[in-house]
Amino acid sequence: MSNAPSLPTETKPAPAPVEKIKVRVDGKEVEVPKTTPDPLSGRPLPTTMIQACNAARVDVPHYCYHPKLPVAGNCRMCLVEFGTAAVGQDRKPVLNPDGTSKISKSPRPAIACATPVSPGMEIYTNTPAVKQMREGVLEFLLINHPLDCPICDQAGECKLQEYSVEYGKSESRFVEPKVHKPKHVDLGPRIVLDDERCILCTRCIRFTKDVVGDDALGIVNRGSYNTLTAYPGKQFDNNYTLNTVDICPVGALTSKDFRFQMRVWFLKETKSLCTSCATGCNIIIGSREEKVYRYEPRENDAVNSSWMCDSGRLNYKWIGRADRLAKLQGPGSSAIGWSAALKEISEKLKQAAKGSTALIASARQTNEELYLLGKLAVKLGAMTDSVPRPGEADKLLLNADRNPNSLGARLTGISADPMGSNLPKIAEAIKSGRIKTLIVFGEDVTELGMSPDLLGMLQTLIVSDILPNATTRLAHYLLPGCAHAEKRGTFTQTKGRVQRFMKAVEPPGDARPEWEFLHELILNTTGQDGYASIEGLFNQMAGEVPAFKDLSWAGLGDSGVSIPI
Amino acid sequence: MIVKRKKLNFWERLYLPAIIGGFKVTIRHFFKKKVTMQYPEEKWVVPEGYRGAPYLVKDQEGRTKCVSCQLCEFVCPPKAIRIAPPGPGGSPEAGNVEKAPKEFEINMLRCIFCGFCQEVCPEEAIFLLKDYSLTGTSRQELIYDKEKLLALGGVHQDQIHKWKQKADEALAQGVAP
Ligand code: SF4
Ligand code: SF4
Ligand code: SF4
Ligand code: SF4
Ligand code: FES
Numbered sequence: 001m002s003n004a005p006s007l008p009t010e011t012k013p014a015p016a017p018v019e020k021i022k023v024r025v026d027g028k029e030v031e032v033p034k035t036t037p038d039p040l041s042g043r044p045l046p047t048t049m050i051q052a053c054n055a056a057r058v059d060v061p062h063y064c065y066h067p068k069l070p071v072a073g074n075c076r077m078c079l080v081e082f083g084t085a086a087v088g089q090d091r092k093p094v095l096n097p098d099g100t101s102k103i104s105k106s107p108r109p110a111i112a113c114a115t116p117v118s119p120g121m122e123i124y125t126n127t128p129a130v131k132q133m134r135e136g137v138l139e140f141l142l143i144n145h146p147l148d149c150p151i152c153d154q155a156g157e158c159k160l161q162e163y164s165v166e167y168g169k170s171e172s173r174f175v176e177p178k179v180h181k182p183k184h185v186d187l188g189p190r191i192v193l194d195d196e197r198c199i200l201c202t203r204c205i206r207f208t209k210d211v212v213g214d215d216a217l218g219i220v221n222r223g224s225y226n227t228l229t230a231y232p233g234k235q236f237d238n239n240y241t242l243n244t245v246d247i248c249p250v251g252a253l254t255s256k257d258f259r260f261q262m263r264v265w266f267l268k269e270t271k272s273l274c275t276s277c278a279t280g281c282n283i284i285i286g287s288r289e290e291k292v293y294r295y296e297p298r299e300n301d302a303v304n305s306s307w308m309c310d311s312g313r314l315n316y317k318w319i320g321r322a323d324r325l326a327k328l329q330g331p332g333s334s335a336i337g338w339s340a341a342l343k344e345i346s347e348k349l350k351q352a353a354k355g356s357t358a359l360i361a362s363a364r365q366t367n368e369e370l371y372l373l374g375k376l377a378v379k380l381g382a383m384t385d386s387v388p389r390p391g392e393a394d395k396l397l398l399n400a401d402r403n404p405n406s407l408g409a410r411l412t413g414i415s416a417d418p419m420g421s422n423l424p425k426i427a428e429a430i431k432s433g434r435i436k437t438l439i440v441f442g443e444d445v446t447e448l449g450m451s452p453d454l455l456g457m458l459q460t461l462i463v464s465d466i467l468p469n470a471t472t473r474l475a476h477y478l479l480p481g482c483a484h485a486e487k488r489g490t491f492t493q494t495k496g497r498v499q500r501f502m503k504a505v506e507p508p509g510d511a512r513p514e515w516e517f518l519h520e521l522i523l524n525t526t527g528q529d530g531y532a533s534i535e536g537l538f539n540q541m542a543g544e545v546p547a548f549k550d551l552s553w554a555g556l557g558d559s560g561v562s563i564p565i
Numbered sequence: 566m567i568v569k570r571k572k573l574n575f576w577e578r579l580y581l582p583a584i585i586g587g588f589k590v591t592i593r594h595f596f597k598k599k600v601t602m603q604y605p606e607e608k609w610v611v612p613e614g615y616r617g618a619p620y621l622v623k624d625q626e627g628r629t630k631c632v633s634c635q636l637c638e639f640v641c642p643p644k645a646i647r648i649a650p651p652g653p654g655g656s657p658e659a660g661n662v663e664k665a666p667k668e669f670e671i672n673m674l675r676c677i678f679c680g681f682c683q684e685v686c687p688e689e690a691i692f693l694l695k696d697y698s699l700t701g702t703s704r705q706e707l708i709y710d711k712e713k714l715l716a717l718g719g720v721h722q723d724q725i726h727k728w729k730q731k732a733d734e735a736l737a738q739g740v741a742p
Contacts, residue, residue, distance in 0.1 A: 142646045146731075150634035150687045180735040180742075184655070184663070192653075259653040481692055553580045 018044070021119040025056035026126055030128065032117060037066045039305075046116030049123050050078055053112060058125055061134060061163050063141075065113035066199035070210055072202050073114035075141075077163070079133040081105065081110045084502075085120035093120075100417065111134060112244030131408035131463045134167040142172065144179040144224055146196045149159050152546055153250025154266040155517055159194065160199065187217075188236035190256050190310055198228045198252035204244035211307070212396065214238040239309045239394065246296060246306075255294070257314055262293045269557055270504035271298060273491055275364060275484050276312035279389070280493030280561065283308060285316075285485055285504040292316050292505060300559045301498060309398050318483070319505070323468055325480040326509025330526045333478075338510070342517060345477055346524030348460050354381040358426045358435045361386050361414050362442030363403035365514065366489030367498065367548070368534065370405070370412040371520040371541040373441065377414070379526045382431070385422035386415040386441050399494050404484075407565065408492040411547040423448050430454055438462070441514065442481065444469040462512060480511035487513035488534045490556065492563070498551060500538075611695045616678045618696040619671060620718030621711070622689075628659075628728060629715060630690035631668035634669055637682035645675035646682065661732045661742040669711040671700050689723060 018033040026457040032052045035044035048071070053060045063075035083105035086094040103122050108318040117123075124130065141160065149155040181195035200219060205228075209215045216236045221227050230236045245255045267286035274281040274295065286294045294490065295316055297308035330336035330344065349357065361373045365387040370386075377384045386409040393400035410414035415541035416422035427449045429435040438445075446452055446469070455461055455474050463475035472478055487506040490500045507513070515537060523529050531537040538553040547563055555561060576582065589691040600610060610616065624630050627683065638646040649668035682691050696717070709717070732742035 067652060148663075150636070155634070177734045177737070180731075180740040181737045182740065183661075183742075192633050256653050260633070260650050261652055262650060263639070266635070 021047075021117065023052050023117050023120070024122040025053050025058045026124060027267045028058070030056040036261060038070070040070065043315055046454045049082065049110070049112035049117055049121075052117050052121075053080075053123060053125060060112050060125055061159075062113055063159060063199060064203060066203055066247055068211070069206045069247075069265075070147055070201060071114045073111050073205060075199065075201050076137050077134065077141075078112040079109045079137070080130055081124040082115070082125050083122045083124075084118055098340060106117040110186050113348075120402050134163070135169070138163055138167045140168060140174070141199050142168065143174050144196070146178065146194075147253070148194070148197060152194075152197065152251035153254045153259060153264070154197075154248075158251060159249035172230065181225075183226055185229070187230050187253075188241055190314075190471070191227060191236055191241050191257055192254050192259060194252050194254070195227050195229075197250050198248075199250050200226050200228065201249060203247045203249070204253055207244055208236070208238065208241070211243075212240045214240075217238075217244075219546045228437070238396065239311055240307060240396065241311050242310045243297065243307045260323060260349050262288055263399075267293060267296075268504065269487070270485070270502050272317075272485060272501040272504060273404065273499055274308055274312040275404040275491075276309075276315045276402065276422070277397075278399040278403060278406055278494035279304065279397050280404060280491055280497065280499055281308040281312060281397060282499065283313075287485070287504045290320075292319050298558075300499075302562065303493065303499070303557065304397055307397060308348070309394075309396070311398070316485070318467060319485050321467065323466055324508050324511070325468055325472060326511055327477065327478075328480060328510040329475070338512065338517060340522075341477060341479070342521050342524055345462055346521055347461075348523045349376075349380060352380065352437050352460075355383075356435055357382040357437040357439065358429065359384045359414075359439045360423070360426065360443055360445055360448075361409065363387065363389070363406045363409040363415060363419065366407060366440055366484075366487075367405065367408040367412060367492055368489055368537045368541055369441070369514045369518060370414045371513060371545060372522055372530070372537075373439075374412045376439075376518070376522055376525065379561060382439070383422055383426055383435070384414045385426065386419055387423070387448060401494060404493070405491040407494060408490075409494060412541075412545060420448075423450075430457060433457070436460070440464070440471055440475075442466065444471045445462050446470040446474075466511075479505075479514075479517060480509065481514045482507045482511055487515070489513075489515065489543070490538060490553075493560075496498060496560065496565035497560045497562045498548065498554065498556060500556045522564070530537050593648050605698075608698075611697065615695055615697070616680045616693040618673060618678070618699055618717075619676065619680075619682050619693050619714075620692050620696075620709075621669060621691055621714040622718040622721035623715060624726070624728075625720060626729065627720075628662055629665045629711075629724070630688050630721065631666055631669065631686075632662075632664045632690070634687060636685045636687065638712075640685045641660045641676075642679060642681065643675045643677055645672045645677075646670070647672075654677045660728065661735075662728050666711060669714060671709050671714060673709055674704060677738050688727070689721065689725070692718065692721070694718065 013085055020031045021034050022031050032047050032055050038045045050060050051224040060078050064072045064325055083103040086102040086104040088094045096102050101120055104414050159526045183194050185193040187193045205217045208217055216230055219226050241254055245253045266288045268287045272283050272285045274283050282298040282300040283295045284298045295313045299306045330341055357380040359377045359382045389402040391400055391402040438458050439462045441464045463472050464478045464479040464481045465472050466481050466483055484501055487502040488503050490498050492498050519530050531540050535553040542548040542551040621631055633648055633650050635648050638648050647670045648666050651667045680693050683693050735742040
């Protein structure tokens with residue numbers, strides 16, 4: 001077992017053509033590759049029965065098997081019956097009278113997750129024996145299970161609940177008191193463990209050891225006293241711990257952040273993206289009534305496999321912060337309406353001499369917004385740039401670039417090369433009086449060498465942001481914008497995958513998606529009418545920005561499209 | 566559809582026989598036992614199984630039985646129930662009670678007394694008791710909060726003793742409950 005953290009996308013060798021074999025699942029013939037790459041090392045491993053069942057779209061209940069983890073084969077929930085092509089004493093296949101090869105059914109079942117398929121194999125998942133085995137396994141799993149469902153955060157997305165409905169008994173045959181184990185164990189800064197609920201599938205152990213490379217968890221004691229625990233004296237605190245909460249099939253591992261916050265069946269799930277670094281992990285936002293409750297990773301093998309880092313996952317609280325900018329403000333913090341504000345701004349921009357404007361846009365903005373700002377900059381002859389946000393990378397997902405759309409800023413021509421190199425020039429030009437109008441989107445320029453005094457020299461300071469900062473307080477026009485969860489759009493992640501995200505919650509107060517008001521502002525300022533829908537806008541951008549050519553909003557799908565960079 | 570008015574026959578058109586029949590009923594009731602109730606002072610005693618207002622109950626040890634599972638909130642047809650879950654921090658005085666609602670509101674103006682909440686509750690923590698005449702001088706007053714619901718619900722003579730049993734079992738096995 002290698003300890004090197006790895007993701008399938010990074011280590012997969014060029015796929016060599018693999019021999020195909022035919023098997024039957026419940027009478028349905030499917031063709032599967034003889035070997036399947038190991039999710040971690042990429043080495044070819046024999047294709048297993050559960051993979052064949054998946055290919056045949058037959059669901060096999062399982063707990064310990066996870067497509068992205070090494071196989072453990074300990075829960076026995078996936079037991080199935082099977083038969084293989086019979087071989088005679090002459091080592092030749094025995095044939096039925098009609099010429100088909102004879103199947104000799106195995107007298108005992110096998111676990112589908114760890115048994116390789118062989119040519120001509122037949123797998124039976126719906127026989128009475130298989131049903132009985134599932135019932136038996138489930139009865140064992142429930143012997144000491146606390147049945148905490150009304151309290152348990154997993155309820156509603158718990159495999160134990162689901163299979164209990166299908167294969168469980170309504171009453172336990174065990175009269176002995178249940179074995180009690182530690183409850184609310186503090187495993188680390190973000191994880192609480194309830195050992196009574198753990199079904200000992202070892203998914204969490206394998207994840208942290210084999211995917212993250214932090215061998216922090218293990219099982220101690222024997223028999224019914226088997227207990228999951230962190231290595232003595234060690235905290236389970238790597239930056240990927242919360243993924244174990246997702247893959248834990250039951251409610252044993254729970255997130256401290258989400259613990260007892262909301263029942264999962266109330267959560268609306270929205271496909272979105274993490275904005276905390278340039279990797280662009282695909283996520284699902286769980287929200288209820290305009291409040292975001294959690295992020296969960298969404299599978300995308302080209303980007304984040306099935307994982308995301310804890311720091312990105314927990315970086316959502318700012319969306320619903322009480323001090324969000326929700327008031328549109330004109331000069332002197334006066335109240336103003338959107339159309340009046342955009343008219344006034346466009347008048348000012350039209351009057352401004354060419355080259356007397358500068359534009360600083362954030363690489364946290366979407367491709368569409370940066371594209372629109374680029375159009376505005378061309379019209380005004382404005383110097384543009386965005387702001388780099390360097391951090392530390394790790395070996396798994398976290399990128400050193402903490403902007404979600406640096407590449408988008410580059411491809412739309414907003415950011416200088418290298419990003420941020422125009423910022424001192426802009427500051428200099430404001431000082432010399434050459435630049436009289438500054439447009440800032442989503443950045444606090446007072447931290448970028450433009451002091452409040454310097455900004456005071458400007459004739460017009462137009463700022464759009466989400467949260468208040470020193471720059472927004474100085475703005476002549478303050479246009480409240482939207483968090484990514486409040487609008488739709490696309491980001492280009494670090495490897496050039498253009499991915500889209502959807503709207504989960506409503507923006508507060510006057511706040512409007514930036515692309516919406518930019519579209520109007522550009523119409524007022526330049527007379528160019530673009531699209532008033534995000535789909536149309538994206539397709540228009542694809543037509544005009546060479547890097548995005550041949551893309552379409554619909555074509556991006558849920559997992560995005562890679563562009564050559 | 567047109568309903569034809571029935572033609573009265575001769576006897577009915579006479580008028581007086583009907584009047585006399587009416588008086589007979591009146592006089593008969595005049596001498597019978599009185600059934601009128603002096604309503605608000607005097608209250609109707611509702612039969613067993615009557616579905617009145619839903620209230621929260623406590624167990625014999627005085628603990629809130631509700632664990633904030635929000636199933637009643639989910640099932641309630643007119644969305645009369647609002648529950649604020651407690652969040653991660655447990656309180657030390659809760660003992661081994663893992664979870665209880667931070668806030669629990671029932672809007673009695675919305676409630677249709679259907680009893681779904683009582684039926685769905687896995688903890689036997691909410692019951693439709695016998696109160697049927699809820700009054701208030703504002704809408705706000707008829708949104709009952711957790712304290713009010715618990716006070717009105719009282720103690721439920723519960724046979725399961727869930728938390729006590731769990732704690733006793735765990736202690737007997739030498740595990741902190
Ligand atoms: S782990 Fe699943 S079955 Fe067990 S208490 Fe939680 S929801 Fe219920
Ligand atoms: S905590 Fe969850 S993932 Fe880990 S072994 Fe137990 S059941 Fe499996
Ligand atoms: S009785 Fe029906 S309407 Fe009233 S709170 Fe319960 S579920 Fe809702
Ligand atoms: S169903 Fe019962 S335990 Fe659950 S929230 Fe409602 S009253 Fe509380
Ligand atoms: S899924 Fe096959 S043994 Fe657990």
